[in-house]
Amino acid sequence: MYRRWLWPGFALPGILWLVVLFVVPFYAVVAVAFGTVDPILSQPVPIWNPLQWNVGWIVEVLHRFAPGGTFFGPSVRTVEYVASSLALCLLIGYPVAYYIARHGGRMRSLLLVLIILPLWISYLMRMLAWVNLLATDGYVNRFLTFTHVLSQPREWLGGEPSTVVLALVYGYIPYLILPLFAALDRIDRSHLEAARDLGASPLSTFLHVTLPLSKTGILGGAVLITLPMFGDYYTPNIVSGTPQTSMIGNQIDLFFHGGPQPTIGAGITVVLALFLTVLMAYYMWTIHRASRDVAAV
């Protein structure tokens, strides 16, 4: 009896913690989204019993997500920003990870440390750095006017979509490069030698051997950075701060921190979480498989 309960006993405090402060809170969001609003205090009233759920607010939220609604623009924008940031991250990140994994040589450890370093510098610090650089009299504008690319300084921080995408790429790319590196580093060089021996050109070796073998790394890394990007609200707020660049996360932020209707905010959160479920499930599956492989070794 003692032995049987020993290990679950070890896990118990952690599991209880996660149930009380992770599962219950998430259910609270659902209960608020399907709840009602107190007419006098205009405070949200959560409904805990699914049988008594009030769908009025969530229908209202879904209406606003439809074309013509107030959330339609920000949703489309979020998908656009996330897609272009992801594409840029892969375009920059893949060659970097490939170079370090394949040709790092003696510099490999140094390069790895330099790649990991940004992960340990606060995200806000890194955004602050770009706010300094992109200011009207900042280095970027001075360089561009000095080289006559621009005739006069540009307001980079005044609601430019390109600035938001740049900030997203800068913020999240380190999280993509590491899984890519890990995947490329695992590829057995003998596969490449075999492909070359059998007469494949470097390009077709890359397309038919390296790329397929690094697919899990690409997908895993892409999901890893896509999930937080979809919920991002601080990056557009810091580098732009105008409604023209607001993402879906900014709508949630507004309904909780600016507006009086947390019920609608909770509704958007539920819709966002449902939208991201597929990505989350995929990522959990890859982690699960990776940890099973580790356990098997």
Added chain:
Amino acid sequence: MTTIAEQRPRGISTWSRASGWVRNPWGRPRFLVLITWAYIVWSIVPVLIAVQFSFNATRSRSVWQGFSTRWYWGDPVDSVWHDPTLRHAAVQSLKLASADVLIATPIGVLLAIGLARWMGWGARPSNFLMLFPFVTPEIVMGVSLLLVFTHVFTFVGAGTDAQILGHVTFSISYVVVIVRGRLFSIGRQYEEAAADLGASPTVALTRVLLPLLTPAIVASAAVVFAISLDDFVISQWLSSGGETDTVPIRIYSATRAAPLPSVNAIATVMMVLTLLSLALAFLAWRVFTREERRARAGQTKDLAVFEL
């Protein structure tokens, strides 16, 4: 490591060398070198420039006008040392990070050991639950914790207590992943040897397993300290304003108002603290695992912990 490229015979024509260098998959294509170093410069130089401007002599954060330490302690009103809001923010950040380390590390270590050894029906769903905080966007966690503290556990409310509970919630999983990695690499043979020699599970745990886990515990404590110092979203959602603002929240509100170089200064201080705690943990890990590495030279993966 010798590559094929280095073993190439000398005395072949420039053209065939150049084309071989392009075609050979083991060569070093120059455009990859350029992209890699350009990326590294791009990823680090903006931060260095931000650090540089924390030492600016004037109020500008974009025009350099000479070196000074006024934004750290010289300025009697706006320096990090004298501005009460910045000082409070630093104290609050350190308070949250310390509490987070003290609570999340033991819970996470126990959970990691439990999940690695427990083979019953509940192990799989618990494992699943532990991974969830990694994939949940922070805004979803922030919203849910805020709602639960203002509508269900109303005795907590928003503020420092809520922030600590929130930080621990997202930190536990990091501890579990780091400690579990170490548990897998240790294997069970030491515990089995202890059991064969007559040790009870508890004795085997405290006298054999815990000492072996020490490097992972130190590393996870440092990682928790670092992610707690850097956290913005959870701290902001659970903040009750003013007194409970952390350094990242200060930086966030400052970038949207008229910021002074003192914001760069406090960001620099926190960055140095984060990097120092991680460097110390890395050194500790190296010292603790020195013997093991000597035993199986060449196949270490100790950097893996810092690749999270």
